[in-house]
Amino acid sequence: MIVSDNKATSFNPAARRKARHYGMQALYQWHMARASLSDIESQFLTDYDFNNVDKAYFHELVFDVPSCVSELEEAFGQYLQGRTMDELDPIELALLRVGSYELIKRIDIPYKVVINESVSLAKKFGAAESHKYINAVLDKLAQQVRAVEINAAQR
Known part of the structure; x- marks a missing residue:
C-alpha cells in the first residue's frame, strides 16, 4: 500500500476541474514528446487562458505525477484487465496516471470526485468506450487505496 500525502488547500471546484483538464493534456504531451516539464508548463501557461484555472494544482499535477509515475x-x-501498459492508449494512460495520483496522494479529494472527473475527461478526450475502462480501473484501485473512505460511505 502506498502512503498518501495530505495537501489540502482551499480551492474552487471549477478551477480545479480546469487544472485537471490541462494537467492531463500536459502529461499526455510529456508522454508523447518527452519534452521538459518546465517547457510544457510554460507552453500551457502561455498558450491557454489560465485566469480561471487552479494554477498551483496544474503545477502539482505536471511535476508530481511524473515524479512518481512508476509507483x-x-x-x-x-487492474488493467489483461492489457499491458504498452497497449493503453496515451490518453487512457494520462488519465489513469492523474486519477491514480489523486486517489493515492490526494486523500483530501473524495474518491468519487476523482473517478467522476477522470470519467468525464475520458468521455471528452478518449476513445468511444474508454470512459468505462477508466471507471473500472480506478474503481478497483479506489477499493484498495481508499477502502476506509468507501466503507464509511456505504454505512
Whole structure:
C-alpha cells in the first residue's frame, strides 16, 4: 500500500476541474514528446487562458505525477484487465496516471470526485468506450487505496 500525502488547500471546484483538464493534456504531451516539464508548463501557461484555472494544482499535477509515475503505474497496473501498459492508449494512460495520483496522494479529494472527473475527461478526450475502462480501473484501485473512505460511505 502506498502512503498518501495530505495537501489540502482551499480551492474552487471549477478551477480545479480546469487544472485537471490541462494537467492531463500536459502529461499526455510529456508522454508523447518527452519534452521538459518546465517547457510544457510554460507552453500551457502561455498558450491557454489560465485566469480561471487552479494554477498551483496544474503545477502539482505536471511535476508530481511524473515524479512518481512508476509507483502509480504499479498501483493501477494490476487492474488493467489483461492489457499491458504498452497497449493503453496515451490518453487512457494520462488519465489513469492523474486519477491514480489523486486517489493515492490526494486523500483530501473524495474518491468519487476523482473517478467522476477522470470519467468525464475520458468521455471528452478518449476513445468511444474508454470512459468505462477508466471507471473500472480506478474503481478497483479506489477499493484498495481508499477502502476506509468507501466503507464509511456505504454505512
